[in-house]
Amino acid sequence: MITYTSFPLPPDNTYNGSRQHHLDVAEDVMMELGDDQDLSEAGGSKLTYPGEPLTSSQAYMRGHGTYVDNEEVIASVAGTIERVNKLVTVRAIRTRYNPEVGDLVVGRITEVLTTYSFRGSNNLTPRCHVRQVQPRRWKVDANSRQDAVLMLSSVNLPGGVQRRKLESDELQMRTFFEEGDLLVAEVQAFFSDGAMSLHTRSLKYGKLRNGQLVTVPPILVRRLKSHFIALPCGVDLILGLNGYIWVSKHVKESEQEGEEGFDAEAVYSNQNDPIDDSTRVAISRVTNIILVLSSHFVPLTDTLLLEAYEWTVDQEGGAKDLLQEDVGNALVATVTARL
Amino acid sequence: MGSRVEILNQGGFRSDGRRQFELRDMTIDLSQQGQADGAAVVTHGLTQVMVSVFGPREAKMRSQTIHDRANINVEVNIAAFSTGERRKRTRGDKRILELAATIKSTFEPVVQTNLYPRSQIDVYVQVLQQDGGLLQACVNATTLALVNAGIPLLDFVCAVTGGVHSTSPLLDLTLLEENDLPNVTVAMMPKTGKVTLVTMETRLHVDRFEEIFRLAGDASKVIHGEMKTAVRSRTSALVAAMGSGPRVGGGDSADKHGDDRMNEY
Numbered sequence: 001m002i003t004y005t006s007f008p009l010p011p012d013n014t015y016n017g018s019r020q021h022h023l024d025v026a027e028d029v030m031m032e033l034g035d036d037q038d039l040s041e042a043g044g045s046k047l048t049y050p051g052e053p054l055t056s057s058q059a060y061m062r063g064h065g066t067y068v069d070n071e072e073v074i075a076s077v078a079g080t081i082e083r084v085n086k087l088v089t090v091r092a093i094r095t096r097y098n099p100e101v102g103d104l105v106v107g108r109i110t111e112v113l114t115t116y117s118f119r120g121s122n123n124l125t126p127r128c129h130v131r132q133v134q135p136r137r138w139k140v141d142a143n144s145r146q147d148a149v150l151m152l153s154s155v156n157l158p159g160g161v162q163r164r165k166l167e168s169d170e171l172q173m174r175t176f177f178e179e180g181d182l183l184v185a186e187v188q189a190f191f192s193d194g195a196m197s198l199h200t201r202s203l204k205y206g207k208l209r210n211g212q213l214v215t216v217p218p219i220l221v222r223r224l225k226s227h228f229i230a231l232p233c234g235v236d237l238i239l240g241l242n243g244y245i246w247v248s249k250h251v252k253e254s255e256q257e258g259e260e261g262f263d264a265e266a267v268y269s270n271q272n273d274p275i276d277d278s279t280r281v282a283i284s285r286v287t288n289i290i291l292v293l294s295s296h297f298v299p300l301t302d303t304l305l306l307e308a309y310e311w312t313v314d315q316e317g318g319a320k321d322l323l324q325e326d327v328g329n330a331l332v333a334t335v336t337a338r339l
Numbered sequence: 340m341g342s343r344v345e346i347l348n349q350g351g352f353r354s355d356g357r358r359q360f361e362l363r364d365m366t367i368d369l370s371q372q373g374q375a376d377g378a379a380v381v382t383h384g385l386t387q388v389m390v391s392v393f394g395p396r397e398a399k400m401r402s403q404t405i406h407d408r409a410n411i412n413v414e415v416n417i418a419a420f421s422t423g424e425r426r427k428r429t430r431g432d433k434r435i436l437e438l439a440a441t442i443k444s445t446f447e448p449v450v451q452t453n454l455y456p457r458s459q460i461d462v463y464v465q466v467l468q469q470d471g472g473l474l475q476a477c478v479n480a481t482t483l484a485l486v487n488a489g490i491p492l493l494d495f496v497c498a499v500t501g502g503v504h505s506t507s508p509l510l511d512l513t514l515l516e517e518n519d520l521p522n523v524t525v526a527m528m529p530k531t532g533k534v535t536l537v538t539m540e541t542r543l544h545v546d547r548f549e550e551i552f553r554l555a556g557d558a559s560k561v562i563h564g565e566m567k568t569a570v571r572s573r574t575s576a577l578v579a580a581m582g583s584g585p586r587v588g589g590g591d592s593a594d595k596h597g598d599d600r601m602n603e604y
Contacts, residue, residue: 047578049570050486051494051530065491076451076491078574093577095489096376096395145395145458193456297580
């Protein structure tokens with residue numbers, strides 16, 4: 001009989017399990033039994049990883065994160081098993097953003113496609129085919145598996161709420177959104193290949209300015225009643241469900257452009273308003289709180305962020321002190337214990 | 340043998356004190372690395388490899404998109420300080436390109452690329468230290484980084500190197516052994532026993548092949564156990580951290596599970 005042994009573990013190892021392996025130790029068989037038992041319990045949830053058989057495909061339906069092989073439902077991602085009646089799904093713990101219609105997302109323009117942009121990918125394409133009828137849209141990076149599409153017809157245009165798109169609008173697409181611009185939008189629909197289409201046809205949506213972007217794992221942003229949060233410290237937050245979070249200076253309700261006085265200058269402006277020093281400090285403090293919470297994998301909510309902000313103000317440290325490990329750990333320990 | 344170091348001495352020990360079928364110490368670190376969607380640092384003895392996975396995401400070059408599945412893009416970088424003699428390899432080095440192509444073809448049948456049409460999965464392999472079993476470490480680290488990034492795989496892919504010294508088979512070769520012995524690297528999906536990679540750069544006697552191949556299969560099960568333990572502890576740590584947050588709305592079932600799990604930890 002062959003035996004495998006390995007050298008002793010260094011003490012700082014991130015995991016510790018049995019390191020002595022015997023080939024005939026049937027660890028795997030016991031795991032499968034455990035999974036099946038848990039699955040039959042109502043609302044039971046358990047961790048799994050790729051290649052792990054979950055249940056029989058005749059008794060259950062396969063959902064996301066699983067596949068069927070040899071009449072068995074097998075997990076394909078590492079995460080938690082969820083079961084709704086006969087449907088078995090595995091929710092990956094860390095993954096890219098999976099869009100759903102109606103989600104609020106923050107994104108960045110990567111490409112502007114007008115009818116007049118030349119996008120022949122090879123030289124064999126005759127010139128007459130380069131002019132395509134389809135485009136007139138922006139490509140938006142929204143932390144998803146493909147870039148999202150923002151049609152020219154799904155943005156608010158200057159001078160009137162509803163009107164036909166003119167050729168002049170098409171020619172000045174870059175005056176609305178340019179490459180690198182950040183925007184907040186809503187998921188409108190999906191294309192056949194799974195790419196999402198966005199729209200900004202509301203005064204809440206549009207170009208972003210007066211602030212900075214923070215990126216967190218998308219799973220940490222839960223669906224809330226409102227994703228526009230105004231913290232009392234003079235900071236506005238937009239929690240994009242795709243894990244992009246916009247932290248900016250507070251804009252008073254009265255100063256927001258009304259339906260009547262829709263001002264293209266203000267909505268599509270690239271110029272920041274003057275921001276005073278205390279607001280700048282507050283913005284970076286909120287940003288650092290979000291970074292610390294996301295590095296500890298704590299889901300973000302408005303109450304939690306407020307709690308954390310009050311704690312940091314009480315500590316009387318600067319905004320940058322939060323990034324020190326001990327301060328960050330203390331922050332997370334305090335806010336998670338309180339709630 | 341003459342003045343050379345003995346590969347396998349009279350007592351049945353190898354040059355680093357291991358027995359024939361003993362694997363080197365394996366450590367796995369799955370912590371977050373910068374902006375990567377998934378990352379893993381794997382060491383087999385003195386061989387250390389870091390892999391970062393980005394994606395699935397929009398392809399950088401439109402010519403690389405495939406209309407019905409995701410494209411896997413593997414880039415390997417070997418640090419100049421990773422070998423005994425300092426040596427700078429350029430990105431266009433044929434050996435590096437071959438290593439990248441091998442990793443790519445190993446994972447193409449395993450990753451469920453058809454779920455992500457027109458996307459790209461970028462795998463960046465960074466070799467930090469080399470002491471034999473480079474491909475094995477790269478494959479194992481890539482598997483773990485892909486799992487960590489939440490990319491759907493049919494199964495783990497576990498790779499191990501085997502060699503033969505006169506008639507005695509050895510597993511998990513060091514650089515010293517790799518240079519002197521005929522060797523083979525095998526990557527396997529342990530649940531089904533399917534093999535996704537067998538590669539040799541030396542000649543190996545056909546009579547010895549079957550024995551080494553079978554041993555490598557057994558050893559990959561052991562490595563699979565280690566990888567599972569690491570993934571499980573990483574996942575449960577993240578789930579526990581998520582559960583420690585407040586409940587939101589009450590409608591989300593994930594919160595309920597999170598709270599239930601709190602009692603276990």
